Amino acid sequence: MDAAKILKKRGLRITKIRVAILETLAANLQALPYSKLQKDLSRFDRTTLYRTLLILRDKGFIHKALEEKGESYYALCSNCTSSMHNHNHVHFKCNRCSTVQCLHITNKLDLSIPKISINSIEIIAKGTCSACLLAD
Amino acid sequence: MDAAKILKKRGLRITKIRVAILETLAANLQALPYSKLQKDLSRFDRTTLYRTLLILRDKGFIHKALEEKGESYYALCSNCTSSMHNHNHVHFKCNRCSTVQCLHITNKLDLSIPKISINSIEIIAKGTCSACLLAD
DNA sequence: ACATAAATGCAACAATGTTGCATTAATAAT
């Protein structure tokens, strides 16, 4: 993954923390909790991390996979842009090892409720991940 | 709604803040953000509110309908107990007026993913609520 | 009314969110 090239292609300045965040997220299969990003990227100021996460989210590079107990989990986007965020996948959290992952599903989920206009649907599943199932 | 009676029936002590929380939530159709509870119940200590919310959640009286941007939204449970939490409903947030409500749906949502054991599924829908649609 | 277990309020601290502002860095223009 060439984070610099990706940033450039999408018209964003190439800065150290942006490259670092993208590479950190790319290096993990799971979504990463804020606290982990904070720790891994502690060479940067906390405010900068905070603002950079906002920008990368806004521009469609990353998304918040889950927010739970005051902690946000971040993951790379696969197909988003500034104008279009489509996260048609399920966010799964393992109750045992606490990892969070994005699961791409084929099932199309349609939900319609009278008198309400629904723009987006988010699904959060919890259970036991394959690694923990195997560890039994 | 007789909060005291409900608490007693479920074996919890009847205290002012418990009654107040249950009545506050019962008085609203929507789920209430923590900040609103905090404000309405400011006559009680913040720690007590925090701990009481934990207890009422644990005992199945209330549930966290949504956690977003660091803010938790709470609502009454309809059929939960200490041992059984079943929230088979959708949590809906209106993007315009920011209200959060629990929508009871009939559609059964089944999701199965290979190699993973799923225990619970939560659905969060966002869009425009009926009141805001009418206000156009 | 009393004993006892539980709930409360207070103090204190941690983590995250958030803003303003001066400094520094990235890019475009020369």
Added chain:
DNA sequence: ATTATTAATGCAACATTGTTGCATTTATGT
């Protein structure tokens, strides 16, 4: 390559929420 300009960064500061320990008060069964 140097400079101008625009954006990003780091620092300080403060708000909100989460969390724990402990002394005091309250709810309830006897």
